[in-house]
Amino acid sequence: MTKGMAWHHVPTDLNPADVVSRGCTPKELLEHSLWANGPPFLLKGASNVDAIKNLPERRSTALIGTVGTDISINCKFLNSFDKLQRVFAYIYRFISNCRAKSLPSTIYLTVDEISFGTVLLLRSIQQVHIAVEYEVLSQGKPCPPKSKLISLKPILSSEGLLRVFERLQNASLDYEVKHPILLPKDHPVTGAIIVYYHEKYFHAGPQALLAALRQRYWPLGGRKFVASVINKCFRCFRMKPGASEHMMGSLPVDRVQPNPAFHTTGVDYCGPFYHKSEARNKAPHKCYIAVFVGFSTKAAHLEVVQDLTTDSFIAALRRFISLRGRPRTIWSDNATNFVGAKRELAELKELFLSEPHTASITSSCLANGIDWKFKPPRAPHFGGLWASHVKSAKFHFYRVVGAAILALDELRTLAYEISAILNSRPLCPISENADNFEMLTPAHFLKGSSYTRFPEPDVTHLYEGRLSS
Incomplete structure (x- = not known):
């Protein structure tokens, strides 16, 4: 526009x-020649160009326009996804109130406002960081052949979000599961979403976290990006020391033969833990967690054992049988495994070595048609399956609770939640194919789907034989 000037x-x-902006008293301002007369070269006239030829020439700049503006970058809650959702929920409420010219019915945010605010947030991100595909699809054209998203077959949904297209249109699944929302790679909000669900699922690993995350979101470069975000978790880094690896033997028959979930079960104790006393000003009580693991499916069940008595363990075993069914065989550690135990495991060693305890457990199992077996003495590699689940249970417990002491009900609730997370871990590697929307987990053998799936809408009030519009 200024060509030739x-x-x-x-x-x-x-x-x-700059005389005023940098601070100047009124008296100094009246006596300042630059403020009163301006720069000296202006007094010499426009024809005297020699006075300003020595001044540096300003470089020209080009303005580049984008489809939209990423309004999340300047938000101070950029690293916290749950707070960012509420910020944009208030933005959506403000926009809606301005259009409707009315005040909200409640001062508290609603679920719909949180949902629409999240859509507003993610749409602004996609319009900037996936701008080429977004602009093409918004014009009704197919995705460009040279696009990096061509394998995902992206579509533009009714709310203006880019989603993954899958061949599951006729499946009775939620729309969010069939069409996950695309998230750009290396974006702070994508990292905040990964951190949010990493903490929500008790610091789950990359495989389990990505499996749960892809039921609603599809982060580009998912495996590497999720692993890089988890590697920056300070608590996980502190809780994961390096260990040496050993050569493992062949898996036993019960591990590789098809059987019901808990047909052959291993049991072990995890702890000790402490829970608050019901009476005030009393010391916390010691308790343990019994870990039951199915051999063929790796399904886990955690039960809180209030004390180290035979009756408490039998009660925990009866609760396990009532919820998961009666196993055919139960394996447990041999008492000699606790010979070199530390001081806090001395009571557990005494329980396993006691003859009345073994006799009571054996008689109770025989009455229910259960064959109780002990692994060979001084053979810790025989109990690797339930030992790994004990390690995983402690992995989630100590990262969430730390040094805090919970009440007994809170501890029991946490044990069941950890059971659900352990049963939602993938049993096989995660595929990068968008059509493989869900991974096989132990929970599929227990209830038909993962426990960490996002909630689907309630359709029980709809008529079964109605036609879809």
Whole structure:
């Protein structure tokens, strides 16, 4: 627009505006020649170009427009997804109130406002960081053949979000599961979403976290990005020391033969833990967690054992049988495994070594048609399956609770939640194919789907034989 014109730069010492902006008293301002007369080269006339030829020439700049503006970048809650959702929920409420010219019915945010605010947030991100595909699809054209998203077959949904297209249109699944929302790679909000669900699922690993995350979101470069975010988790880093690896033998028959979930079960104790006393000003009570693991499916069940008595363990075993069914065989550690135990495991060693305890457990199992077996003495590699689940249970417990002492009900609730997370871990590697929307987990053998699936809408009030519009 200014072609043919000469542009020159005015230095700071010749700029009258800087006299006031940098601080000046009224008396100094009246006596200041630069403020009163302006720069000296202006007094010499426009024809005297020699006075300003020595001034540096300003470089020209080009303005580049984008489809939208990523309004999340300047938000101070950029690293916290749940707070960011509420911020944009209030933005959506403000926009809606301005259009409707009415006040909200409640001062508290609603679920719909949180949902629409999240859509507003993710749409602004996609319009900037996936701008080429977004602009093409918004014009009704197919995705460009040279696009990096061509394998995902992206579509533009009714709310203006880019989603993954899958061949599961006729499946009775939620729309969010069939069409996950695309998230750009290396974006702070994508990292905040991964951190949010990483903490929500008690610091789950990359495989389990990505499996749960893809039921609603599809982060580009998912495996590497999720692993890089988890590697920055300070608590996980502190809780994961390096260990040496050993050569493992062949798996036993019960591990590789098809059987019901808990047909052959291993049991072990996890702890000790402490829970608050029901009476005030009393010391916390010691308790343990019994870990039951199915051999063929790796399904886990955690039960809180209030004390180290035979009756408490039998009660926990009866609760396990009532919820998961009666196993055919139960394996447990041999008492000699606790010979070199530390002081806090001395009571557990005494329980396993006691003859009355073994006799009571054996008689109770025989009455229910259960064959109780002990692994060979001084053979810790025989109990690797339930030992790994004990390690995983402690993995989630100590990262969430830390040094805090919970009440007995809170501890029991946490044990069941950890059971659900352990049963939602993938049994096989995660595929990068968008059509493989769900991974096989132990929970599929227990209830038909993962426990960490996002909630689907309630359709029980709809008529079964109605036609879809």
